[in-house]
Amino acid sequence: MLLLGKIGLGFLGTAVVAGAVVSSEGFIHVNVHEKQTNGTHISLVVPAMIVPVTLKFVPNHYLAEGGRDVRRYLPVIDAAISGLADCPDGPLVDVTDADEHATVVKSGGSIVVDVDDPDETVHVSVPLHATQSAIDEIASAGGPI
Amino acid sequence: MKTILPVLAILCMGTVALAAPAERYLHVKVDDPVGREHVRVNIPLSLAEKVIPAINQGQLRDGKVELGNFHANGVDLKMLFDAVKSSPDGEFVTVQEPDTDVRVAKSNGKMIVHVIDKEGKEKVDVTIPWDVAQALASADGRQLNVLAAIQALEKAGDTTLVTVTDNSQTVRVWIDSRNTSD
Numbered sequence: 045m046l047l048l049g050k051i052g053l054g055f056l057g058t059a060v061v062a063g064a065v066v067s068s069e070g071f072i073h074v075n076v077h078e079k080q081t082n083g084t085h086i087s088l089v090v091p092a093m094i095v096p097v098t099l100k101f102v103p104n105h106y107l108a109e110g111g112r113d114v115r116r117y118l119p120v121i122d123a124a125i126s127g128l129a130d131c132p133d134g135p136l137v138d139v140t141d142a143d144e145h146a147t148v149v150k151s152g153g154s155i156v157v158d159v160d161d162p163d164e165t166v167h168v169s170v171p172l173h174a175t176q177s178a179i180d181e182i183a184s185a186g187g188p189i
Numbered sequence: 190m191k192t193i194l195p196v197l198a199i200l201c202m203g204t205v206a207l208a209a210p211a212e213r214y215l216h217v218k219v220d221d222p223v224g225r226e227h228v229r230v231n232i233p234l235s236l237a238e239k240v241i242p243a244i245n246q247g248q249l250r251d252g253k254v255e256l257g258n259f260h261a262n263g264v265d266l267k268m269l270f271d272a273v274k275s276s277p278d279g280e281f282v283t284v285q286e287p288d289t290d291v292r293v294a295k296s297n298g299k300m301i302v303h304v305i306d307k308e309g310k311e312k313v314d315v316t317i318p319w320d321v322a323q324a325l326a327s328a329d330g331r332q333l334n335v336l337a338a339i340q341a342l343e344k345a346g347d348t349t350l351v352t353v354t355d356n357s358q359t360v361r362v363w364i365d366s367r368n369t370s371d
């Protein structure tokens with residue numbers, strides 16, 4: 045009985061550590077709601093760590109062209125992500141017109157984009173750290189950096 | 190207890206004194222009541238300071254903008270700015286044409302440019318703290334030192350830099366320590 049308890053505790057500990065590792069880079073939230081009747085409603089919450097890890101398994105030739113394009117702008121992207129990570133939370137962009145409203149906000153280490161138009165509402169939240177890791181991964185697919 | 194309180198008070202004051210300075214923001218606000226369009230952009234100056242040197246595209250390189258057809262004709266802009274900085278406040282340039290009025294002045298440590306386009310019914314007011322204007326002109330040759338200007342803006346007080354008003358739109362660009370435009 046004591047052995048079973050120890051095994052159970054071992055599994056629980058492993059699960060907690062694995063959960064902590066997986067969620068260490070935060071979560072990507074994607075929420076799309078089409079406003080028309082029978083419209084699609086997608087809600088996705090994915091551990092951000094999965095993206096760069098998944099990209100490691102994508103064959104290089106799929107990412108090579110994108111990687112070459114990204115590498116041209118890598119210094120700017122790196123500077124922007126690092127600058128955004130260091131600056132305080134707050135609204136960055138807010139655009140309203142007759143029937144659309146879009147915002148870009150930095151919130152708790154993530155960039156949050158919300159769009160509300162007559163057809164749909166979209167909410168995307170991406171942790172900056174995961175974005176950096178994913179972009180580095182894509183850039184490295186174009187050859188050594 | 191009596192001895193702990195003053196120590197805590199000194200610690201608190203020390204923490205406040207050592208706290209990082211508040212982030213400065215460059216705000217852009219565009220309102221078009223006719224088209225019912227409103228744009229608000231809030232850029233932390235620390236972000237701009239990091240991103241601008243990383244851009245090496247077109248005329249913007251190493252934080253400096255190349256001025257295509259600008260010719261100083263041998264005039265040392267830095268010396269010119271130094272001379273004007275030490276001169277008393279006043280109006281330096283006034284141009285009045287049938288369709289345009291232009292006025293350049295120095296007032297309270299700021300360079301002020303007013304342009305009125307009578308035909309387009311457009312009014313532009315630019316107010317640049319003198320230190321920012323000097324930083325902008327600090328690059329050699331036909332360049333504007335945008336990075337130095339941003340660094341100077343961080344030290345400048347809250348101020349409206351640009352307002353543009355025409356028939357349908359108003360644009361305002363300003364800096365302060367608030368992270369929102371309203």
